[in-house]
Amino acid sequence: MIGRHATLVVWAVLGAVLAACQIAAVLSRGRRPGLGTLLRRVTAGATGRIVVVLAWMWLGWHTFAR
Amino acid sequence: MVGPHPCNALGRRAGTVAAAGAGVAYALGATFTHPFTVPADVVTAVPVAVAAALTARTIRRPRAESDTAVAGAARSGRWNRWWLVWSAAVAAVAAWELSCYVALPREQHPTLSVLLDMLDSTRVGKTVAFTSWLALGWYLVSR
Numbered sequence: 001m002i003g004r005h006a007t008l009v010v011w012a013v014l015g016a017v018l019a020a021c022q023i024a025a026v027l028s029r030g031r032r033p034g035l036g037t038l039l040r041r042v043t044a045g046a047t048g049r050i051v052v053v054l055a056w057m058w059l060g061w062h063t064f065a066r
Numbered sequence: 067m068v069g070p071h072p073c074n075a076l077g078r079r080a081g082t083v084a085a086a087g088a089g090v091a092y093a094l095g096a097t098f099t100h101p102f103t104v105p106a107d108v109v110t111a112v113p114v115a116v117a118a119a120l121t122a123r124t125i126r127r128p129r130a131e132s133d134t135a136v137a138g139a140a141r142s143g144r145w146n147r148w149w150l151v152w153s154a155a156v157a158a159v160a161a162w163e164l165s166c167y168v169a170l171p172r173e174q175h176p177t178l179s180v181l182l183d184m185l186d187s188t189r190v191g192k193t194v195a196f197t198s199w200l201a202l203g204w205y206l207v208s209r
Contacts, residue, residue, distance in 0.1 A: 004174045007166060011181065014159050021155055025148075032148045043206065046125050053121045053206050057114045060199050063182050065101060065110040 089204070093196035097189045113203055120207040 018035075025034030033041070043049040092109075099106035169175040176184075185191040 002169075002175075004176065007175050010162055011176075011178075014155075014162060017155050018159070021151060033152070038149075038152055039205075040209075043209065049121065049125060049206070053117060053203075056199070056203050056206055057117065060110050060114060060203070062179065063186065063199070064096065064099075064196060065106045 085204070089200045090193070090197050093193050093200060096196045097192040113200055117203050117207050124207060124209070 022034050025032045025037070039052070043052050092113075096106075096109045099109050163178055166175040166177045172180060182195065185195050
């Protein structure tokens with residue numbers, strides 16, 4: 001059974017991994033894709049753009065309204 | 067070769083600064099609302115409606131040249147490895163979110179929503195969160 005403290009530590013580690021990937025991408029000056037590139041790739045087509053915008057809408061509604 | 071007129075660049079920069087200021091002001095206003103109330107619904111629904119209208123308009127535009135370049139570069143071996151790294155990181159976040167979601171009690175297993183609620187519990191935190199959400203939405207619909 002894992003407790004609250006351990007759960008938060010795992011969240012922090014996951015956040016640090018994502019941040020490290022993004023920093024590595026920024027320092028590579030375009031040789032490695034970052035989050036922005038990832039997003040551009042996903043939203044390059046109409047379907048991807050609609051899905052990502054819908055996800056953005058849901059995130060805002062879930063966080064700030066409901 | 068004639069470059070962009072300095073006045074146009076200045077105007078664009080002023081427009082960006084004004085839009086950013088308006089976004090922060092709107093987010094600050096949103097911090098005075100509370101979830102599960104009509105004002106919170108309205109203040110969240112307005113950007114959602116604007117984004118829906120702008121997406122419907124931009125969806126008919128042809129794909130940008132830079133997007134085509136990104137898609138082409140993404141086929142290279144080095145990028146494929148990095149897509150795997152990103153995919154693994156995102157999958158790990160999704161898996162952990164799912165495991166926290168099914169595990170109870172929630173207080174012992176906080177999900178991303180609970181972490182966001184902790185951020186939203188202060189005015190500064192909610193301003194940052196709402197501004198970030200608006201900025202992400204603007205990035206998505208303005209491309």
